[in-house]
Amino acid sequence: MSKVRLGIIGLGQQGGAYAQFIKEGRVSEMEIGAICDIDPKKRMGAEKEYPGTPFYDNYLEMLESGDIDAIVTCVPHYDHTNMGIEALKRDIHVLLEKPAGVYTKQVREINDFAVTKPELTYAIMFNQRTNQLYQKVKEVIDNGEIGGIRRTNWIITTWWRPQGYYDAGSWRATWDGEGGGVLVNQAPHQIDLMQWICGMPEKVYTKAQYGYQRNIPVEDDVTALFDYGNGATGVFITCTHDVIGTDRLEIHGDKGKIVVNDSKTINIKRLNTPENEMSDKMSMGDVMNLFQGDGPDSIYEEEVLEFESVWGGQHVAVLENFAANILHNTPLIAPGRDGIHGVALANAIHLSSWLNKEVSLPIDEDLFLEELNKRRSQER
Numbered sequence: 001m002s003k004v005r006l007g008i009i010g011l012g013q014q015g016g017a018y019a020q021f022i023k024e025g026r027v028s029e030m031e032i033g034a035i036c037d038i039d040p041k042k043r044m045g046a047e048k049e050y051p052g053t054p055f056y057d058n059y060l061e062m063l064e065s066g067d068i069d070a071i072v073t074c075v076p077h078y079d080h081t082n083m084g085i086e087a088l089k090r091d092i093h094v095l096l097e098k099p100a101g102v103y104t105k106q107v108r109e110i111n112d113f114a115v116t117k118p119e120l121t122y123a124i125m126f127n128q129r130t131n132q133l134y135q136k137v138k139e140v141i142d143n144g145e146i147g148g149i150r151r152t153n154w155i156i157t158t159w160w161r162p163q164g165y166y167d168a169g170s171w172r173a174t175w176d177g178e179g180g181g182v183l184v185n186q187a188p189h190q191i192d193l194m195q196w197i198c199g200m201p202e203k204v205y206t207k208a209q210y211g212y213q214r215n216i217p218v219e220d221d222v223t224a225l226f227d228y229g230n231g232a233t234g235v236f237i238t239c240t241h242d243v244i245g246t247d248r249l250e251i252h253g254d255k256g257k258i259v260v261n262d263s264k265t266i267n268i269k270r271l272n273t274p275e276n277e278m279s280d281k282m283s284m285g286d287v288m289n290l291f292q293g294d295g296p297d298s299i300y301e302e303e304v305l306e307f308e309s310v311w312g313g314q315h316v317a318v319l320e321n322f323a324a325n326i327l328h329n330t331p332l333i334a335p336g337r338d339g340i341h342g343v344a345l346a347n348a349i350h351l352s353s354w355l356n357k358e359v360s361l362p363i364d365e366d367l368f369l370e371e372l373n374k375r376r377s378q379e380r
């Protein structure tokens with residue numbers, strides 16, 4: 001095999017973008033093997049845009065066709081895991097769209113099944129993991145350059161969506177179609193990065209608002225408090241109604257601090273002396289001198305790094321990496337099994353809000369499903 005023949009399931013916004021990237025030759029070791037969509041209008045569009053490409057309205061038929069080596073699941077969230085399992089059963093490689101699923105029980109099912117197929121590639125579209133900015137933040141944390149984490153804080157409210165966005169797709173922002181709101185659609189990237197870089201909290205307490213500024217039954221505004229179990233705490237804020245949004249990640253450690261603004265700039269301040277040592281050594285007189293003398297700037301070295309990121313480049317990088325893993329065994333940037341962590345965290349954030357109390361991770365998965373299904377059936 002010199003090129004991976006990708007079967008795109010769902011020719012909507014995201015599947016359509018991937019089809020274009022491949023058509024434009026931006027994914028060197030991949031071609032479109034086939035397209036599948038249940039919407040007949042998509043068939044007409046595909047015949048015009050991708051002439052000669054086999055089109056299916058049933059993904060199982062596409063899996064059986066022999067036209068494809070791999071799939072990507074650009075469909076509503078509940079379907080990601082089933083489609084992935086069916087593909088793996090037929091020895092077809094799988095790239096899950098984010099989120100891996102709506103609840104951890106279904107994600108565990110595909111993770112367990114994928115273990116029985118080690119020869120197949122199982123990955124997830126966590127495109128932000130290819131962003132050099134977040135790779136750098138992770139490297140600084142992993143190398144202990146700012147010491148143990150004391151506090152994390154991510155305000156990610158640049159996900160503004162007008163009412164028309166929600167009204168345009170019947171599955172969007174519903175419990176039954178999507179499984180939630182901003183936590184399962186827009187913020188999974190940051191939820192994954194938060195745990196990828198800073199680790200999983202042990203406890204979560206949430207204040208979430210449902211249909212606060214949009215006419216939707218799911219959450220459009222979330223504030224979650226994390227307890228990492230070692231004294232460190234975190235705050236995660238996200239919403240879809242701040243038209244002038246904020247994207248600011250701040251990680252405070254024993255030996256310094258990292259601030260990321262607008263996913264473009266990293267500001268790293270490395271303390272010359274760890275804070276605890278400063279506390280042990282310095283008198284209040286020293287502190288007064290510090291603030292009157294060279295100023296607090298003298299206690300750290302500052303590094304400022306700027307990054308450029310063009311929309312689509314990260315998705316192409318994941319597609320390239322997925323193909324390279326299939327063809328050359330190149331290590332995966334985002335292995336499929338990693339998808340469960342973000343789902344577990346999102347589930348904990350939801351459950352805490354539903355129960356109006358702090359929840360411990362791992363959460364009671366049966367209780368989560370019961371509460372989710374209650375909301376799904378009320379909606380129906």
Ligand SMILES: NC(=O)c1ccc[n+]([C@@H]2O[C@H](COP(=O)([O-])OP(=O)(O)OC[C@H]3O[C@@H](n4cnc5c(N)ncnc54)[C@H](O)[C@@H]3O)[C@@H](O)[C@H]2O)c1
Pocket residue numbers: 009010011012013014015036037038039042057059073074075076077079097098099125127169184185
């Ligand atoms: N990685 C990213 O940056 C990113 C960005 C946006 C969306 N997404 C994800 O992509 C997925 C799709 O989102 P979207 O915005 O493209 O949605 P969309 O509504 O624009 O497209 C979904 C498409 O799937 C089709 N579909 C639904 N059920 C199907 C089935 N059973 N078989 C075949 N086709 C089916 C629909 O007809 C539609 O064309 C979601 O999981 C979403 O979270 C990822």
